[in-house]
Amino acid sequence: MGLRIMNEIIFACLVDFRYFNLESILFATSIREFGGKLANTPIWMFFDSTESSPKSVTENKLNDLRVQLFPYTHEPNQERFPFLNWVFTASLAETKAKSKTKNLAWLSPETLILNEPFDLILQADKKLGFRPVHHTLIGSVITEEVDPYWKTIYNLCQVDATKIFPMRTHIDGKTIRPYFNAGCLVVNPNHGILNLWFEKFKEIFPRPEMKEFYKHNELYAIFTHQAILVGTVISKYDLDEIQELPFTYNYPLHLYHEAREELRPSSIKDLTTIRYENLAVLKNSEFAKPIIEWVNNQLDILNPDISQFGKYSLGPKPLIFPIPISLVGALVAGKPNFETIGDVGIMGLNPPLVYVSSHKEHYTNHGILRNQTFSINLPPTSLLPQTDYCGVVSGKDVDKSQLFTVFYGKLHNAPMIVEASVNLECKVIKEFSIQNRQIFIGEVVQSYIDERLLEKKGDEFKIKDMINIDPIIYGLNNRYYSIGKEIGVGYHEYKKFKPD
Numbered sequence: 001m002g003l004r005i006m007n008e009i010i011f012a013c014l015v016d017f018r019y020f021n022l023e024s025i026l027f028a029t030s031i032r033e034f035g036g037k038l039a040n041t042p043i044w045m046f047f048d049s050t051e052s053s054p055k056s057v058t059e060n061k062l063n064d065l066r067v068q069l070f071p072y073t074h075e076p077n078q079e080r081f082p083f084l085n086w087v088f089t090a091s092l093a094e095t096k097a098k099s100k101t102k103n104l105a106w107l108s109p110e111t112l113i114l115n116e117p118f119d120l121i122l123q124a125d126k127k128l129g130f131r132p133v134h135h136t137l138i139g140s141v142i143t144e145e146v147d148p149y150w151k152t153i154y155n156l157c158q159v160d161a162t163k164i165f166p167m168r169t170h171i172d173g174k175t176i177r178p179y180f181n182a183g184c185l186v187v188n189p190n191h192g193i194l195n196l197w198f199e200k201f202k203e204i205f206p207r208p209e210m211k212e213f214y215k216h217n218e219l220y221a222i223f224t225h226q227a228i229l230v231g232t233v234i235s236k237y238d239l240d241e242i243q244e245l246p247f248t249y250n251y252p253l254h255l256y257h258e259a260r261e262e263l264r265p266s267s268i269k270d271l272t273t274i275r276y277e278n279l280a281v282l283k284n285s286e287f288a289k290p291i292i293e294w295v296n297n298q299l300d301i302l303n304p305d306i307s308q309f310g311k312y313s314l315g316p317k318p319l320i321f322p323i324p325i326s327l328v329g330a331l332v333a334g335k336p337n338f339e340t341i342g343d344v345g346i347m348g349l350n351p352p353l354v355y356v357s358s359h360k361e362h363y364t365n366h367g368i369l370r371n372q373t374f375s376i377n378l379p380p381t382s383l384l385p386q387t388d389y390c391g392v393v394s395g396k397d398v399d400k401s402q403l404f405t406v407f408y409g410k411l412h413n414a415p416m417i418v419e420a421s422v423n424l425e426c427k428v429i430k431e432f433s434i435q436n437r438q439i440f441i442g443e444v445v446q447s448y449i450d451e452r453l454l455e456k457k458g459d460e461f462k463i464k465d466m467i468n469i470d471p472i473i474y475g476l477n478n479r480y481y482s483i484g485k486e487i488g489v490g491y492h493e494y495k496k497f498k499p500d
């Protein structure tokens with residue numbers, strides 16, 4: 001028997017990739033970033049592969065976000081009703097989720113998760129969680145008599161009238177008979193309610209008596225899937241088997257101004273999940289301002305103007321490659337100490353200036369600040385384990401003075417490593433802080449190289465081949481590399497280039 005992994009929750013939705021590339025990414029990113037303890041659970045996206053498929057940039061990004069994509073094909077001959085795909089894929093998701101979770105959240109892809117959505121974990125013995133619709137629309141106001149449309153629905157779904165209970169819409173604040181929003185549901189998939197919903201929907205929607213309602217008011221055609229959902233749920237479940245989710249779930253951003261003032265949340269950050277209807281609403285909503293920078297950063301990722309050049313935005317990252325790894329040395333409390341530093345570089349040539357960016361809490365910094373000197377040592381790849389070690393332990397906790405043979409030059413207090421290929425002895429000429437780093441700008445007062453790397457040309461010693469320095473290269477992917485081969489000569493290669 002295969003091992004089944006139970007997930008606390010699975011998030012699933014239907015995405016039409018003709019329109020919702022950015023939305024699908026926002027949806028998944030919001031779960032991963034703001035989902036708290038539920039951030040790492042599976043995300044499933046269903047799409048009708050006869051109509052659309054994700055753009056390759058979308059697919060890459062969804063892949064990075066560990067979203068599982070499930071293409072499906074609708075039967076070509078099937079009569080297409082509004083929301084048929086929605087109800088069908090809800091049933092597909094439910095079937096797939098059986099015995100993988102007790103909580104399948106079926107959400108609109110135009111949803112953002114802004115805080116850990118712990119109420120989507122159903123309470124004990126509950127089989128479904130729902131939100132009332134935002135507006136009454138075709139809903140049935142409790143103080144009024146049940147109208148012919150709802151009578152027909154109750155009849156066709158065999159709803160027991162004693163089970164009708166009151167619920168309140170958040171935006172127009174009406175007390176209505178049960179009417180759920182189908183864009184925010186959580187079900188225990190093992191009970192098959194979404195499959196039943198699909199069966200009833202296929203059977204009831206095209207009935208002649210229902211078609212009469214659609215003729216009079218097209219809203220009936222659009223929202224009948226939700227009415228059938230309610231009918232299915234109430235006829236199948238006892239009322240203590242279902243739960244209403246708090247109003248901080250599925251909050252309709254596009255209707256914020258329509259809600260009575262006393263019902264408006266004070267900050268978007270207090271909400272757990274929001275619906276935004278379309279990107280323009282999200283970008284222009286004054287109420288959404290506190291999250292707009294986050295939204296814009298995500299949207300940049302799929303900037304269509306950029307992707308046409310075959311470019312994929314990674315978000316703002318200092319992707320400079322290669323980075324030579326150095327061991328920065330200083331004398332701290334009378335002993336040499338070395339830290340691994342990737343963020344070093346050249347700042348000027350005459351006199352030679354270099355910089356080191358070291359976190360302010362590092363032990364090495366004490367010595368640099370005190371003596372106003374430091375060294376930069378380029379270890380060869382054979383010293384990789386020791387070099388990595390100097391980057392994971394601090395001189396505060398571990399004595400690193402015995403790791404290497406140390407020598408001193410003209411400054412007398414900038415310890416340098418004999419086993420390193422190259423050593424720069426530096427005097428601090430400027431120091432400043434940025435973010436949590438201290439930046440030390442040093443003038444190179446002397447530089448040293450392993451004599452085995454030199455050859456004599458006339459009276460002069462020259463570096464035989466820089467490749468023999470064999471530096472440790474580091475990449476933003478947290479991998480070390482060694483250097484490749486020589487490919488040309490500086491200030492000469494341009495000759496092979498012929499501009500038109």
Ligand SMILES: Cc1cc2nc3c(=O)[nH]c(=O)nc-3n(C[C@H](O)[C@H](O)[C@H](O)COP(=O)(O)O)c2cc1C
Nearest residue numbers: 339340341342343358359362363364391393394395
């Ligand atoms: C590959 C690698 C690169 C690193 N680059 C830097 C860096 O550029 N700046 C920095 O402040 N720390 C960097 N570190 C972390 C420090 O080396 C590490 O915190 C070290 O323990 C500090 O030692 P100290 O407290 O003895 O000075 C890097 C570590 C590794 C493994």
